[in-house]
Amino acid sequence: MSVSRIIGVHARRVWDSRGLPTVEVEVALAGGGRGRAIAPAGASCGSREAIELRDGGAAFGGKGVARAVANVEAYIAPALIGLDATDQAAVDARIEALDPGPAFAALGGNAVVATSLAVLHAAAAASGEPLWRHLARSRGTCPSLPLPEIQIFGGGAHAAKRVDVQDFMIMAPGAASFDEAMAITAEVYRAAGRCMAERGKLAGVADEGGWWPDFASNEDALDMLMRAIEAAGETPGDRVVISLDIAATQFRDGDGYRLALDDTRLDTDALIEKLGGWIDRYPIAAIEDPVAEDDDAGFRAFARAYGDRVQLVGDDYLVTDAARVAWAAGEGACNTALIKVNQAGTVSRAIAALDAAKRAGWGTIVSARSGESEDVSISHLAVGLDSGQLKVGSFARSERMAKWNECLRIEEALGADARFAAGAPLAATWWGQARAPIRNGEYA
Ligand code: PGA
Ligand code: ZN
Numbered sequence: 001m002s003v004s005r006i007i008g009v010h011a012r013r014v015w016d017s018r019g020l021p022t023v024e025v026e027v028a029l030a031g032g033g034r035g036r037a038i039a040p041a042g043a044s045c046g047s048r049e050a051i052e053l054r055d056g057g058a059a060f061g062g063k064g065v066a067r068a069v070a071n072v073e074a075y076i077a078p079a080l081i082g083l084d085a086t087d088q089a090a091v092d093a094r095i096e097a098l099d100p101g102p103a104f105a106a107l108g109g110n111a112v113v114a115t116s117l118a119v120l121h122a123a124a125a126a127s128g129e130p131l132w133r134h135l136a137r138s139r140g141t142c143p144s145l146p147l148p149e150i151q152i153f154g155g156g157a158h159a160a161k162r163v164d165v166q167d168f169m170i171m172a173p174g175a176a177s178f179d180e181a182m183a184i185t186a187e188v189y190r191a192a193g194r195c196m197a198e199r200g201k202l203a204g205v206a207d208e209g210g211w212w213p214d215f216a217s218n219e220d221a222l223d224m225l226m227r228a229i230e231a232a233g234e235t236p237g238d239r240v241v242i243s244l245d246i247a248a249t250q251f252r253d254g255d256g257y258r259l260a261l262d263d264t265r266l267d268t269d270a271l272i273e274k275l276g277g278w279i280d281r282y283p284i285a286a287i288e289d290p291v292a293e294d295d296d297a298g299f300r301a302f303a304r305a306y307g308d309r310v311q312l313v314g315d316d317y318l319v320t321d322a323a324r325v326a327w328a329a330g331e332g333a334c335n336t337a338l339i340k341v342n343q344a345g346t347v348s349r350a351i352a353a354l355d356a357a358k359r360a361g362w363g364t365i366v367s368a369r370s371g372e373s374e375d376v377s378i379s380h381l382a383v384g385l386d387s388g389q390l391k392v393g394s395f396a397r398s399e400r401m402a403k404w405n406e407c408l409r410i411e412e413a414l415g416a417d418a419r420f421a422a423g424a425p426l427a428a429t430w431w432g433q434a435r436a437p438i439r440n441g442e443y444a
Contacts, residue, residue, distance in 0.1 A: 022371070037121055148185065165245070188229055189395040246289055287310050314337055
């Protein structure tokens with residue numbers, strides 16, 4: 001214990017990938033070990049997730065973090081001094097005791113997540129191991145390289161609602177390794193840029209680095225994605241499949257949905273039917289938040305209709321909450337959980353949600369937020385927790401590439417022991433289903 005005893009916790013303001021303030025925390029241990037982490041920030045947040053504490057007022061559009069930084073220094077640091085950093089559960093329980101409400105509204109989820117992750121990094125440093133190995137060893141899991149889920153076009157709240165759908169992504173379950181998945185994605189991403197340029201539609205990138213979605217309809221984006229996959233020399237649905245984050249909470253309109261780009265209002269059944277039409281026409285293997293976070297009946301209906309054909313991923317719906325995951329599993333409302341540490345607040349709560357999903361036989365996807373930084377904690381979590389999948393955003397902007405590149409380093413470190421999770425049974429099932437409906441040339 002003595003080398004892993006926490007002797008210092010310090011917070012500072014740093015800046016995220018949107019140029020907004022965020023919280024960084026550094027933890028020092030008696031034996032010289034150090035850990036550091038930066039809080040990410042969402043734009044399309046679930047209403048039940050841990051609450052970011054922002055200063056309000058005129059500066060930085062109200063997004064200052066002076067209060068969150070001060071809370072680390074004044075309340076969290078004194079409470080953690082003397083604790084054993086390797087006992088993450090005890091550390092996180094102490095933080096929870098300071099702010100027993102459900103959403104860390106008093107301390108700030110941003111203060112909490114940066115501290116909790118920094119302690120985890122410090123514990124790994126004390127053990128002399130990289131974080132992924134420390135996690136895998138302490139939990140007795142077999143580390144694996146995740147199947148990456150990578151955005152090609154960004155939309156929704158990440159692109160001024162230029163299209164309704166938030167993420168048009170690809171996965172490459174046919175890749176033989178993480179490294180090969182990166183290479184395949186690089187070609188698709190570049191091809192998508194070329195295809196946009198040929199149409200005179202190239203207009204920079206959205207928040208997570210996906211191409212800015214200058215499209216006439218949501219289907220237009222899907223067709224362009226198909227074209228890009230083919231231009232990269234791939235057959236859609238063969239090694240490469242499509243995944244979508246609908247982020248439907250963002251276009252909830254009363255008890256229905258308003259698709260601004262199509263200028264239509266749909267009820268839940270019509271939205272599900274529309275998405276089902278896409279599943280029939282395109283090689284879609286995963287759909288996230290197809291309906292809004294408060295549309296329980298919609299989630300259940302979507303799961304009944306398509307849950308055996310695609311990964312049905314809960315993000316805003318599950319908010320990385322173990323109890324909600326267990327409840328949704330009982331309801332048959334999803335089959336995969338998105339895992340965002342800052343939705344939960346602490347590392348322990350996030351891992352509890354991941355474990356609940358695994359117990360339910362679900363897939364798990366460790367995920368970044370739209371506001372990110374050079375922090376690469378999630379790459380280590382995905383490998384060390386054997387999540388199977390990792391969602392980081394696009395294939396551009398260094399706050400994204402830092403995570404992908406960290407996975408490449410880990411894959412190299414594992415060498416012959418590297419296990420690429422793409423072949424996991426669940427992914428293989430959905431991949432197989434996504435391959436089935438391909439009818440070449442049927443899209444525009
Ligand atoms: P967010 O988006 O970080 O803005 O919430 C990511 C997602 O919806 O998956
Ligand atoms: Zn999402």
